[in-house]
Amino acid sequence: MPEASILVRDLSKTYDKGSVLAVDKVSFEVKPGELFGLIGADGAGKSTIFRILTTVLLADSGTAHMAGFDVVRDYRKIRNLVGYMPGKFSLYQDLTVRENLEFFATVFGTTIDANMDLIKDIYDQIKPFSGRRAGKLSGGMKQKLALCCALIHKPAVLLLDEPTTGVDVVSRKEFWEMLKKLKAQGITIIVSTPYMDEAKLCERIALIQNGRIMSVDTPVNIIKSYPGKLFAAKSNDIYKLLKDFRAHPEIESCYAFGDYIHITLKDPSSSGLEVLNRIAMENNHSNVQIKEIKPGIEDSFILLMSQQKDLVQLTTTK
Amino acid sequence: MEEKVIVCKELTKRFGDFYAVDKISFDVSKGEIFGFLGANGAGKTTAMRILCGLSYPSSGDALVAGFSVRNQQESIKKNIGYMSQRFSLYENLSILENIEFFGGVYGVSRKEIKDRSYKLVGELGLQKEAKKMVGSLPLGWKQKLAFSVSIFHHPKIVFLDEPTGGVDPVTRRQFWDMIYDASASGITIFVTTHYMDEAEYCNRISVMVDGKMEALDTPGNLKTKYGSDSMEDVFYKLARAAKRTGD
Amino acid sequence: MKQLLVFVKKEFKQVFRDPRTLLIMFGLPIAQIVLFGFALTSEVKNIDILISDHSKDVVTTEIVSKIKATNYFIVHEKTMGDQEIEKTFKGGKIQCILIFPDGFNNELIHQGKSEVQIIADGTDPNTAKTMINYLTTILNEYQLQKFPSSALRYQIRTEPRMLFNEEDNGSMNYIPGVMALILMLVCTALTSVSIVKEKELGTMEILLVSPFRPVMVLVAKAVPYFILSLVNFTIILLLSVFLLHIDVRGSLLLLYAESALFILTCLSLGLLISNSTNAQQTALLISMMGMMLPTIIFTGFIFPLENMPWILRTVSNIVPSKWYFIIVKAVMLKGLGFRFVWKETLILIFMTVVLLSVALKKFKIRLQ
Numbered sequence: 001m002p003e004a005s006i007l008v009r010d011l012s013k014t015y016d017k018g019s020v021l022a023v024d025k026v027s028f029e030v031k032p033g034e035l036f037g038l039i040g041a042d043g044a045g046k047s048t049i050f051r052i053l054t055t056v057l058l059a060d061s062g063t064a065h066m067a068g069f070d071v072v073r074d075y076r077k078i079r080n081l082v083g084y085m086p087g088k089f090s091l092y093q094d095l096t097v098r099e100n101l102e103f104f105a106t107v108f109g110t111t112i113d114a115n116m117d118l119i120k121d122i123y124d125q126i127k128p129f130s131g132r133r134a135g136k137l138s139g140g141m142k143q144k145l146a147l148c149c150a151l152i153h154k155p156a157v158l159l160l161d162e163p164t165t166g167v168d169v170v171s172r173k174e175f176w177e178m179l180k181k182l183k184a185q186g187i188t189i190i191v192s193t194p195y196m197d198e199a200k201l202c203e204r205i206a207l208i209q210n211g212r213i214m215s216v217d218t219p220v221n222i223i224k225s226y227p228g229k230l231f232a233a234k235s236n237d238i239y240k241l242l243k244d245f246r247a248h249p250e251i252e253s254c255y256a257f258g259d260y261i262h263i264t265l266k267d268p269s270s271s272g273l274e275v276l277n278r279i280a281m282e283n284n285h286s287n288v289q290i291k292e293i294k295p296g297i298e299d300s301f302i303l304l305m306s307q308q309k310d311l312v313q314l315t316t317t318k
Numbered sequence: 319m320e321e322k323v324i325v326c327k328e329l330t331k332r333f334g335d336f337y338a339v340d341k342i343s344f345d346v347s348k349g350e351i352f353g354f355l356g357a358n359g360a361g362k363t364t365a366m367r368i369l370c371g372l373s374y375p376s377s378g379d380a381l382v383a384g385f386s387v388r389n390q391q392e393s394i395k396k397n398i399g400y401m402s403q404r405f406s407l408y409e410n411l412s413i414l415e416n417i418e419f420f421g422g423v424y425g426v427s428r429k430e431i432k433d434r435s436y437k438l439v440g441e442l443g444l445q446k447e448a449k450k451m452v453g454s455l456p457l458g459w460k461q462k463l464a465f466s467v468s469i470f471h472h473p474k475i476v477f478l479d480e481p482t483g484g485v486d487p488v489t490r491r492q493f494w495d496m497i498y499d500a501s502a503s504g505i506t507i508f509v510t511t512h513y514m515d516e517a518e519y520c521n522r523i524s525v526m527v528d529g530k531m532e533a534l535d536t537p538g539n540l541k542t543k544y545g546s547d548s549m550e551d552v553f554y555k556l557a558r559a560a561k562r563t564g565d
Numbered sequence: 566m567k568q569l570l571v572f573v574k575k576e577f578k579q580v581f582r583d584p585r586t587l588l589i590m591f592g593l594p595i596a597q598i599v600l601f602g603f604a605l606t607s608e609v610k611n612i613d614i615l616i617s618d619h620s621k622d623v624v625t626t627e628i629v630s631k632i633k634a635t636n637y638f639i640v641h642e643k644t645m646g647d648q649e650i651e652k653t654f655k656g657g658k659i660q661c662i663l664i665f666p667d668g669f670n671n672e673l674i675h676q677g678k679s680e681v682q683i684i685a686d687g688t689d690p691n692t693a694k695t696m697i698n699y700l701t702t703i704l705n706e707y708q709l710q711k712f713p714s715s716a717l718r719y720q721i722r723t724e725p726r727m728l729f730n731e732e733d734n735g736s737m738n739y740i741p742g743v744m745a746l747i748l749m750l751v752c753t754a755l756t757s758v759s760i761v762k763e764k765e766l767g768t769m770e771i772l773l774v775s776p777f778r779p780v781m782v783l784v785a786k787a788v789p790y791f792i793l794s795l796v797n798f799t800i801i802l803l804l805s806v807f808l809l810h811i812d813v814r815g816s817l818l819l820l821y822a823e824s825a826l827f828i829l830t831c832l833s834l835g836l837l838i839s840n841s842t843n844a845q846q847t848a849l850l851i852s853m854m855g856m857m858l859p860t861i862i863f864t865g866f867i868f869p870l871e872n873m874p875w876i877l878r879t880v881s882n883i884v885p886s887k888w889y890f891i892i893v894k895a896v897m898l899k900g901l902g903f904r905f906v907w908k909e910t911l912i913l914i915f916m917t918v919v920l921l922s923v924a925l926k927k928f929k930i931r932l933q
Binding site: 094 | 567568571572575577578582583642766767768770772773774775776777930931932
């Protein structure tokens with residue numbers, strides 16, 4: 001398998017004659033054989049980046065290379081080495097599972113059998129339904145079939161655009177297991193997702209919002225670079241606690257996070273636990289639990305977003 | 319005794335010999351935030367359709383806002399709000415026009431629409447965008463606006479079908495703030511989601527597996543019962559046992 | 566090559582699994598042919614004709630009984646003045662009036678010619694045209710029969726008040742017209758929709774990101790619809806021959822060859838439309854609705870082109886179905902050979918080449 005790295009430099013793309021900025025000077029690098037995640041909400045620009053990389057869209061400016069090939073000039077070579085799963089389920093609904101696979105195998109100039117070793121694990125799961133029309137499969141099954149089709153020609157690079165969106169927790173877990181196995185085969189993988197909890201399953205991630213990359217690093221390093229302390233709190237009336245904290249001048253940010261509230265303070269030198277306990281007492285909360293915690297990717301994302309806020313306002317009112 | 323706004327008794331929906339919804343029973347109280355979870359194909363959407371008065375049950379019954387899903391569907395529709403990730407608002411109408419239209423559909427008087435729509439736009443911080451087409455807004459704002467529109471006519475219950483899918487973490491939380499506010503004002507929230515951290519924000523959660531309601535309790539109790547530290551784990555333990563994969 | 570074959574196979578599978586496509590492909594032509602065919606045959610029967618015979622001589626009596634003998638007319642007889650004509654038509658029952666002037670036979674014998682007047686209700690020009698044709702034919706036949714040797718000496722001149730550029734039996738004209746219409750609409754619509762469908766579904770994106778040459782997608786789409794359109798054409802032809810009793814007078818091979826050419830023209834147009842739109846609905850709207858009217862108007866089978874202002878006549882030249890219509894009329898109805906239609910054939914070839922090259926040029930190897 002060829003050494004397939006990806007190099008993106010200052011990529012920008014606008015839609016509607018420049019009025020909508022989809023991707024704004026994005027740069028990142030993916031090492032050969034790496035599992036790289038693009039983490040961000042819908043409309044952050046993830047799909048646009050994928051389309052530029054897969055050569056079906058031209059960037060306004062900037063360059064991108066895949067395995068050394070330029071995405072504009074050498075588009076034909078890239079189309080041979082890329083496996084791509086678009087965000088929307090994109091197979092023929094009126095063909096059966098088997099027919100879809102055979103069709104895409106032939107389009108890519110190969111056969112199912114020649115690549116069985118690569119797709120076997122995944123194919124075995126959908127094999128019982130091989131005579132069923134793709135349109136009649138469940139969400140998880142469709143996704144597996146789409147992955148099989150994307151892998152049918154042993155691509156050196158696999159680009160997966162939001163493969164787990166709208167899929168339940170069980171299927172999502174299975175899907176990430178499959179990705180790990182593929183990575184072990186040396187395939188370079190870029191995957192995008194709006195689920196922050198999936199970020200930790202990637203080797204390196206780019207956090208992306210409003211067409212900009214806010215941070216690129218390993219999940220561990222991103223969490224490490226979280227400045228200041230993060231606290232978690234809960235009480236009997238968690239919604240009131242959230243409002244009380246939010247109203248207090250010493251609190252910088254405060255948001256719900258699962259069954260806890262996450263809080264940061266304006267003054268990093270103050271003893272956070274004391275301050276928070278005091279505020280909770282003042283507002284007559286009972287059963288108060290407050291502790292300092294390690295931040296997660298989602299905390300980092302929220303923080304980076306708030307730092308970007310000014311920029312966000314600028315772009316949306318333009 | 320708390321007022322019950324949804325009383326569901328052995329509700330069943332059968333397609334041929336396939337039980338999409340299999341004798342589910344539960345109550346939801348006024349102002350409660352009720353999380354309705356389940357794997358793909360577990361029967362969530364079918365059950366929700368019946369409760370919204372869009373489809374008839376095969377057997378069993380449910381009272382929604384005091385009206386039966388068997389024969390009082392029109393009355394149900396007047397008393398509920400509905401919003402989903404797929405359809406929310408008309409993209410080629412402006413924010414104000416959308417409010418005016420949906421308010422009118424639900425019988426809110428013209429005067430009230432006029433008075434309150436500007437207030438609503440102000441609360442959402444969308445004054446400058448009030449006359450812009452909804453299609454030009456970022457997804458998160460659309461969803462917040464859609465929620466506001468769905469409760470504009472003060473329904474007793476609002477059904478939210480994956481309202482925050484694909485929305486960024488900050489906007490997602492702002493959305494939940496709005497849900498809490500609505501709940502505090504007495505509106506019952508019936509919500510489905512794929513984000514397990516959001517499940518924690520609900521007062522009670524039900525988990526559907528293969529058409530049956532396998533679990534129903536507060537998030538805290540469920541975690542204790544299944545020996546898990548997160549709702550994700552609870553859900554995983556329950557849904558893994560599912561045999562159905564069809565949608 | 567193998568890729569292309571698999572693509573074509575896939576396309577056929579999809580067509581036969583989609584009831585909607587099948588209906589448009591085969592249901593529409595059958596419905597059209599049967600509708601046009603039978604609507605027309607019932608139109609020319611049971612015409613209420615009023616015969617105003619001012620002469621009442623041997624010849625006029627013979628002619629009237631001839632008219633009665635056909636099953637096309639219900640004859641009402643009443644001698645009346647010119648001022649009553651309009652009133653009669655306004656009554657609504659009478660569709661056609663035949664007037665023999667006073668001394669009809671006399672004039673015929675002494676001056677060698679005589680005139681009858683045919684007045685038809687022009688509110689329905691097609692029926693009027695047909696009625697006039699029938700009467701003219703009956704009069705001509707009578708003439709030949711009565712004065713076989715001296716046909717030139719004694720002439721009955723008909724003087725129809727509704728003049729149309731008529732060269733053929735009207736009902737026969739419809740069949741080539743319907744053929745042109747159906748092939749034009751069905752072929753263009755299905756081709757454009759099938760490509761746009763791939764765009765809408767997202768499969769186009771996957772196909773683009775594959776070593777499959779993008780232009781081959783066009784070829785792969787064109788092949789199945791070319792074959793299906795030929796089948797379609799055969800069905801129309803069989804229906805015309807066996808149901809509507811219209812004979813193919815010319816060479817069947819030539820007819821097929823010309824039809825294949827016309828199908829290619831339509832395919833190219835369909836490909837062009839599919840390149841310029843991204844939604845199935847838009848494609849269908851453009852190719853069905855947008856083309857229906859121009860095709861009906863400018864093909865010339867319902868509204869004679871010769872009667873149109875020159876600007877519309879000029880416009881009609883860019884409508885491919887007009888040329889195909891001329892070709893089919895010549896080959897199928899008149900039995901003419903290739904040397905009579907080579908000009909029209911060249912025009913169609915030229916159109917196909919232009920449409921196809923624009924379609925290929927506009928085809929995007931990327932998304933917009």
